[in-house]
Every structure is written in C-alpha cells, then in structure tokens.
Amino acid sequence: DTGVSQNPRHKITKRGQNVTFRCDPISEHNRLYWYRQTLGQGPEFLTYFQNEAQLEKSRLLSDRFSAERPKGSFSTLEIQRTEQGDSAMYLCASGGGTEAFFGQGTRLTVV
C-alpha cells in the first residue's frame, strides 16, 4: 500500500464552476477525513466517514459542499458554484487506530 492518494494534485477553476476531488485511503482503514487548509493556517476539519457512513460534518461545510464514500472505499468531495474563498488545500486522511495518515492534498485555486 502506498498510503493515502489524492487526485488531482492541483485544480484551477473559474468562479461558479463545480469541482470534484477524489481520495483513496489506506485500504484497511475504515475512517476517512477531509480537512481544508488555507495559507498560514492549520488544517480545519470538514467531515468524517466511518466506512460508508458520514458521521460528522463541520459547519464549515456549507450547502455547496458534499462528500461521499460509496462502499466505504474511496471518497469524493464536490464543491458546487465555487467561490474565490474556496481556494485552499484540501487534505484527506485515513485512520484505523489512534493516528491519521494524510494524503498530499489537492490545491484548489478559484479565479
């Protein structure tokens, strides 16, 4: 297993467009997390899955954001009608014990 994989690594989109990111966790991990990191800040929690169930969502996750994890494997994070304020690094992590392992992130730039 090569760790948590995120695609794409970079995405540039025009304001108002929809974007979708994918995360492939470490295969034996049943927990999957999405975080958002803006410049000069620590990552902020967005949402959490245990297997296919989305158990927690941050209030940072507005109605324009949706995340899925069909069959408890990979996960997607979709942002509809992107805004410039959505520009950030989106990080995915997976875990099965007491620690989380992070992917390399998807950097979104909204122009």
Next chain:
Amino acid sequence: AQSVTQLGSHVSVSEGALVLLRCNYSSSVPPYLFWYVQYPNQGLQLLLKYTSAATLVKGINGFEAEFKKSETSFHLTKPSAHMSDAAEYFCAVSYGNNRLAFGKGNQVVVIP
C-alpha cells in the same frame, strides 16, 4: 471545544542549535496529542504522538516531545537542528476518533 495554541508563527534556529516548538492544549481531560510536519505543497507527516503511555515520546528525525499534564503542554524538541528540518510544524489534539484539531503552526527556518 478542544483547542491547541502554538505561539510564534515563525521560528528561526541556527543549524546545530536546539529546536523548541511550544504547544499548549485546552482540556480538562488528557487528549491524544500529535506533532505533524509539512513540507511545501505536501501533506502532513506524523512526527510523533502521545496516547497516554509514556510521557516522553520519541519520534522520527530525532524529534521528541514531553507531555506535561500540570502545564497542559506538549512541546516539541530536537537537540541539534539540521537544514532538512526547515518546514512547517503543527501540533494537534484528538479524543480518540482521529478527528484532529490543529494549532496554527510554526514555520521553522534553519540558518546555516
């Protein structure tokens, strides 16, 4: 709500000198504590973690941290800085479900 405080966004250290990064958490219940390192345009890599076992925790790359309940602290140290230690360091806290709350981070600059 759980929170973590890291003071001093930028930390400069001379090569070979002690690296000390401070982290304080706010909780009456001892949490799990973590230090992560992030290189430019990369994800986060775990340096070390405290999960209620030994209070002095050794991690990768020569880093260690000591959990002090009385001070609600989990400061990160390395005896001798190396140029490759230049990166951003984050302290984080969780309560067992891996959901992490991060501090704002310390950008470490190593001066030759």
